[in-house]
Amino acid sequence: MPSFLKDLSIRRRSKHSVKTTETSTSSGNTSGTEATSDDPPPNKSTSTLSSFFDRQSPPTTLSSQKSRSSSHLPRFNSNGSGNKTPPSVPIGSRPRLPSSQSNRYSLVGMPSQSNESVPRQTPATSPLAPRVTSVSDGSWVHQKVLLISGECADLQRPIDGSMTVCHHQETFPPTQWPVCDSHFKALVYLQPGPNRLRLDFTSPKLSSPNGQMQVHSSWININFLPLISSPPLQLCILIAKDSPETFDAVPERIKKEGNGLETAIRKFRMAAYLWQAFTAEQMYRNGFGRRCYRYEEEWQPGSLSWRDVESGHMRNEAKIHVIRLKQTLKEVRDLDLAQQYEPAKKKGDLFSIASDAVRAYFGPRPGQRQYVSCMFLDAHWDKKVGTVRAHAALGGGDDTIKLAIFGSHCLQSYPSHMEEVAPAFTDCTRTDTDYVANDCNESGSNWEAANIGIGAHLHETGHLLGCPHQESGVMLRDYVRLNRTFTCRESYSTRTKQQGLRLCEPKDECAWHRLDTLRFRFHPCFQLPADQPMSPDPSLQVWTVDNGTVLITAATGVAWIELFPEGDDECHHWIEYIEQNNPPGAPRQITLTEQTVREKLPEGKRKRKLKMKVFSCGGGEHEVDDFSRLASKEGKVKLPHGRPGFRSSKLGFSQMEGSQPTQVILGSCQKPGRLLLSVRVYHGQSLDGMEFFYEDGGSDLFGKRGGSPGGSDFVLDTRRGEMVLGFYLRAGVWVDGVQILTSTGRRSAIFGNRRGVLGTHSFRREAIA
Known part of the structure; x- marks a missing residue:
């Protein structure tokens, strides 16, 4: 027989023997190939996809094996001899996504974006293991740093401890977060694609019989889809032409971490990721899914973990643009706003300086709008006059540049890395006004200074995204309690002269106002790939028709209406028309009467002059100065041929x-x-x-x-x-x-x-x- 035919015969016999082995195993034949209870299970694929989708039995530590629930043990079929054999696995089969443990992401409908009303429990090794309650297992998110919260141990007998987040395939160093009264809040770093995270809970009050500390573990799967199709929010640090490139800090801080430009970049970047994590969580709580704006990122030495800084590990993280101004340090510090520094000999506008510098740096063309949040590094606490120079808190812009500016006077209190977030928001060290400012007398301690600096800058960033001042929330100085979003227990407050909350629950936290989230839902920076394309015409039309009725039409749909009775500067009453699960389904035409609109107001405001602002899903806005006049007979004109004509609401302010x-x-x-x-x-x-x-x-x-x-x-x-x-x-x-x-x-x-x-x-x- 030729040699190649012998090889073919051997291969055929080998294949037949494999089939015979599988058949004999499944039929209970114990001769030659049976697997006893001590035998290891068949080898599994070592590919990333296979290991990620394997849901049989998560790895456990020795200290937690005894407390593991039996429901998570591998299942075997029993044969006739009493021994157990592993289940047969078809050769070449691919692992499939178990529908009971994940929300599969759909690029067409993306139902998981707004249908996470009841987060599912993640598999755990014991009843004391962490349970994430803020996000469902298998959810899809769109920001690199995700805020999660949940519970550990028994809430009937709350205890303190710590929780360690171990990241997917050890792609990010483990981070530790405090557990207060069995509650935790943590930030997790995500890689694009699937992320399998392990949460380990330990407490000195929970020990095993041998005296060793027990580890109680659970797992959660989060999928991260970065966004690249929406405009980014750019982050910039502005420095004077002859700047020393330092920021205000006490000597102890300077000795410990420095106060140079590199430190400022790390702190500003970490603050920006806190903004993003906070905003995404607020959008989810308001029923708009986990949508958020994105940052422009670049491949650079990582700074979100202090271990990355020490090792020089490279990561894709938010880019901080450094822009050098044409003005000198003296000119910048003398160009304070009038309300900030009255004795200034030369009063200018820092917003204009920042706008000119940003415009020259990015070079936007008509129709290429840039969204930019800036920090003046040269802001300086002047103890002699009692003010912060080279600082202004403003947000706004024009059609080409949407801009927010803020100073660096609170920067020393910011966390530089994720490991410093919880310590930074609980640091009670008093503010030394010989070196740094106690901004508005609300920054008497380091954690309060972090609130003011990070939160007030977020407030101005809200302005650049189109948010006005509101009755509550971030746009009304609610950021003085920003710390409660990232910590479960609050430290002593020098602002209120009271001990902080023992447990910070969602109702106690800082928040975006509902109207802010409505604006974000339709903002270009918050768009998702699965959002349906809208009409290019975002405008609104407001008409008077017969019988005192007003007709409002919009090609993209009418999203909401804000009502302003005379005397109200902020909006306290509004009408929503969008469907949370399907915002593009907002009505394109609505009919209003004065009676139905005034019924939305409290009894004491129904007879006042009423101003109304109408918003479309495409971002259009229209203001009606006097709704009663629009709906009255004054809005009707009798034409010469006898037919009626109707006036629309006036455009322009007639102030020229x-x-x-x-x-x-x-x-x-x-x-x-x-x-x-x-x-x-x-x-x-x-x-x-x-x-x-x-x-x-x-x-x-x-x-x-x-x-x-x-x-x-x-x-x-x-x-x-x-x-x-x-x-x-x-x-x-x-x-x-x-x-x-x-x-x-x-x-x-x-x-x-x-x-x-x-x-x-x-x-x-x-x-x-």
Whole structure:
């Protein structure tokens, strides 16, 4: 027989013997290949995917083997001889995701984004093992540092201890977190993709009979999907032209950790990840899934663990841009806001300096908006005058740069690494005002200074994301208790002169206001890959119709309405129209009456003048200054041919010198009707006026003849019966630009400033006034 045929015969016999072995094992044949109870189970794949999806029996430590629940032991089939054999595994089979232990992520529907109403319990080795209650096993998140919370041991007999988070495949050093009255809060570092985390609980009050400390373990699986399709929030440190590149700190801190630029970068980066973890948790609590903004990241020496700093381990972490200003240190520190430093000889605006520097650094083009949160490193506590110089807390911006600025005067109290988060928010060391500021007399200790610095900067970042001041939450100085989000027990407060809470529960924590989370839900920085694309037109239209009814329409859907009775500066009352599980399903048209709107107000505010702000899902906003006037008979005009016309809400604020009200009823609506031939628009960088020319040689002027000489003409195709259907406007303080819409679907160019603020559009012919 040829040699290659012998090899083939051997291979065939080998394959047959494998099948015979499997068959004899499963049928109870104990001859030759049976596995006893002492035999090891069949070898398993060592691939990452196989080890991650293996849910049979998590690894346990020797100290926790005795306390392990029997329900997690491997199951074997019993054969006729009383011995146990491992279950047969088909050769070449792939591990499958068990549906009972995970929320499988779907790029189409992503149901787990907002359907985590009842977090599932994670497998544990004992009743004393940690149980995560804030996030479900198998959930998908979108930020690198995730905040989790839960319980350890028996809540009927609460005890203190510590919990160690061991990260997936030891890709991040273990971190330890305090357990207070059987409750814990922790930050976990995630790698892109699946993460299998082990939580180990220990307490000196729980010891085994041999005197060794017991370890009670549980596991949780979290999937991390980084976002790259939404605009990032950029982080910048601004330094003067001749800056020493240091920040205020007491001598002990300088000796321990330094106060140079590298330390400032690490502290600012850690604070930014705290913002992100806090915001993502707040979005989840408000029913919008675990969505959050992202940071621009780069491959660099890691700093989120002190072990990374010592070893120089490289990681992909948030990039901190360092921008050097054109101004000197003296110029920056003299350019304080008037309310900060009255004796300043030269009062300027630090916000303008920061805006110019950021604009020059990033070079945004029209339509390429940048979101930037900055820190002035050269902020300095001036004890002689009792103020912080080179510091301003502001947020806002324009269409190209959305900007927030803050100083570094609280930076010494920030944590530099994840291991320092809990100690930083419980450090009662008193503030030494010989070296650092006690900001607003609310930073009398290190942990309170961390609250003010990290929280107030987050407040200004909220402004750059579009949030106004609110009745409560971060946008109303709720950040003075930011520490409660990351710790279970609160230290003594010099601000309140009281001992802090023994146990910080969710109801006691700092929060974003509900209206802030509504804004975030539809903000470009918070968009997810599975979000359905919206109409490119984010605008809203508010119309008066018959019987005192107001009609609101939006192509992207009406999201919510804020109500402001006279005397209310912040919004206390609002109406929501979005569905939490399907926000794009918000209604595109709603009908309001004055009675139904005022019923949403308390009895004492129902007769006041009512201002209303309407928001679309696409980010559009429209303000109605007086809802009663809009819904009343004043909003109706009787046209010459007998049909009624309706006024929309006014655009612009009429604050320019020489502004006068103008009303025009087109000649085509008169008796006898006149044929409209063309429209001439007078404009420069804004709209000055419009003139309508008719077949009989007459014209109607709306506004005035200004701007570019001669204006711009738009001629109608009267042979096809083309008529003016309405206008598309961009308006803010005044009307920036206008576009003419016709009955044939034709549109003119946008006359004026085509990039002005987007206002109301698509006026009906009966509503032109």
